[in-house]
Amino acid sequence: MRFDIVTIFPDYFAPLQLSLVGKAIQNGLISVGVHDLRDWTHDRHRTVDDTPYGGGAGMVMKPEPWGEAIDALVDPADPPILIVPTPSGEVFRQSVADELAASRRPLLFACGRYEGIDARVMAHARTRLEVRELSLGDYVLNGGEVAVLAMMEAVVRLLDGVIGNPQSLTEESHAADHDGLLEYPVFTKPLSWRGLEVPEILLSGHHANIAAWRREQARQITLHRRPELLPGS
């Protein structure tokens, strides 16, 4: 699967070489291009922003470098999904990660900074590409870079061959077949640590009882932390 990222801070993406995503690159399961938006400017100062029409605080990213960057990175024979991280986007949920991974389509991430990208860039891209404006959640970051790292990790780990034990994909929080519950608490050795014991049921070897206990723990945790996730809420 192909990933391209356009940013004014290419150095932000050095961590992609690490861990699971880095291994996926080394194994050839994915390929990643990180591109400096300023390579598509033509003025001496490599300007990417300007003041907003209509007034207001902050700066807006100019459309021309973005238009050229997208033109250069889109292969019409294999068009990418253009992903624009923004706090005003649709929320990036596990279901979105699932869809993007299942599509296998190239993903082109456009990282905005300042007050965002001139809206005509997305409007024009929509005439020839699928465009998704996506938010990590209800808080504000300074730019899309951290959001792209999060989204890429969420997508890449779903690809065949990236995670050693695919079972672990279905048992975790937010898995579609987990009734949408948060994950139950987990324990390992030692049995007793700083006066705290591992719950006895987990030592019983009774798989049905353990499964029932874990389901109830997951329900309680979800009820307290994220009641809106419970079925029928």
Ligand code: 6GU
């Ligand atoms: Cl995707 N971008 C920015 N700048 N802020 C965010 C976000 C994205 N998601 C949550 N906050």
